[in-house]
Every structure is written in C-alpha cells, then in structure tokens.
Amino acid sequence: MGSSKSSLRHIPNAQELIQDTGFSAAHIQRLYERFDLLDRDQMGRLRVPDFEAISHLAMNPIGDRIIAAFFSPGKDTVDFPSFVRILAHFQPTDDNRTRDSSGKEPYNSPNRKLQFAFQLYDQDGDGKISRAELLQVLQEMLGMQVTDELLQSIAERAIQEADLDQDDAISFDEFKKCLEKVDIDQKMRIGFLS
Numbered sequence: 001m002g003s004s005k006s007s008l009r010h011i012p013n014a015q016e017l018i019q020d021t022g023f024s025a026a027h028i029q030r031l032y033e034r035f036d037l038l039d040r041d042q043m044g045r046l047r048v049p050d051f052e053a054i055s056h057l058a059m060n061p062i063g064d065r066i067i068a069a070f071f072s073p074g075k076d077t078v079d080f081p082s083f084v085r086i087l088a089h090f091q092p093t094d095d096n097r098t099r100d101s102s103g104k105e106p107y108n109s110p111n112r113k114l115q116f117a118f119q120l121y122d123q124d125g126d127g128k129i130s131r132a133e134l135l136q137v138l139q140e141m142l143g144m145q146v147t148d149e150l151l152q153s154i155a156e157r158a159i160q161e162a163d164l165d166q167d168d169a170i171s172f173d174e175f176k177k178c179l180e181k182v183d184i185d186q187k188m189r190i191g192f193l194s
C-alpha cells in the first residue's frame with residue numbers, strides 16, 4: 001500500500017486532518033481508500049445507505065445511532081474530513097497528546113469519547129439522558145432477549161445509581177462519574193480502524 005506523502009495530495013484536507021486527529025499519514029491514506037470504496041456514486045460524500053455497507057456497523061445493535069452521529073444536524077451527506085473527525089473518537093487514547101494543533105482536547109481523549117457516547121443516548125440533545133431515552137437504547141441493545149418488565153427495571157436501576165441530583169435524568173457529569181471505572185478505550189473500538 002502506498003503511504004508516501006505524495007499519495008496524500010489528492011485527499012481533501014489531508015495535512016490538516018493529520019494535525020487535528022492524530023491519525024498518521026498511512027492511516028489517513030487507508031481511511032481514504034475505505035471512504036472511496038463506500039462512496040458508490042463517487043461524489044465525494046457518503047449517505048446513510050453507504051454506511052450500512054460497513055458490516056461492523058450493520059451488525060451493531062445501536063449501529064443506526066452511530067451512523068447518525070456522522071451527520072451534522074440537517075445534513076444528509078458526510079464528506080471525507082467529517083468522516084475522519086468522527087472516526088478519530090475511536091482511536092485509543094494517546095496519553096502523550098493532550099491537546100490538538102489548535103489547543104483543543106483531542107478527539108480521542110477520554111472526555112471527548114464520553115461526550116460522543118453520551119450523545120448517542122441523548123437523542124434530543126438537551127444535555128440529559130431521560131428515562132425514556134435510556135429505555136430506548138436498552139430496547140435496541142437487548143430488546144429481543146428480555147421482557148419489557150426487565151428492561152424497565154434495568155433502566156430504573158441505572159437511573160437510580162447514576163442520578164446524583166435526583167432530577168430523574170442522567171446529566172453528562174453523572175454519566176461521566178458512572179463510567180469512571182469503565183475502560184472507555186476498550187468499549188469504544190471500531191473494527192474499521194484496525
């Protein structure tokens with residue numbers, strides 16, 4: 001596979017993406033090849049059905065939510081730079097790289113990873129995971145295997161454990177506290193990147 005610098009020339013925003021995301025030139029090159037294969041009409045943009053060809057996402061019970069996270073609000077296509085920025089959340093955290101080139105927290109910091117995961121639950125974007133939103137995710141993940149009563153009681157227990165200020169919803173801070181002991185790098189992997 002050619003991963004020399006010259007082969008990056010035809011890739012939109014390649015150098016900027018390398019700086020912003022921490023992906024190597026070889027990574028960007030490989031992601032571009034994948035993007036190009038998924039981009040069936042060769043317009044330089046992906047639509048929802050293009051993503052469904054990624055088996056890792058098609059098989060994921062919350063794959064639809066992950067796919068939706070690639071799209072900016074109101075948009076129905078994703079260009080290569082946006083595609084790479086979303087995938088950057090799934091890179092293992094790099095402890096030596098705590099700021100990106102513009103001084104922001106990198107996409108693969110534990111905090112940004114958690115923010116990404118949080119918005120998969122918080123579908124109305126009000127900054128809280130409501131009981132209904134939690135139940136919805138649990139239904140997607142476990143729906144076929146368990147009864148409604150069991151789902152309800154799992155949601156109930158999760159809210160009770162996480163909801164420190166007792167507003168009956170899980171804020172980002174509460175979500176973070178709850179997941180402190182979880183290895184987020186381990187949880188947030190995507191086969192596509194390996």
Ligand SMILES: [Ca+2]
Pocket residue numbers: 121122123124125126127128129130133
């Ligand atoms: Ca919400």
Ligand SMILES: [Ca+2]
Pocket residue numbers: 162163164165166167168169170171174
């Ligand atoms: Ca709360």
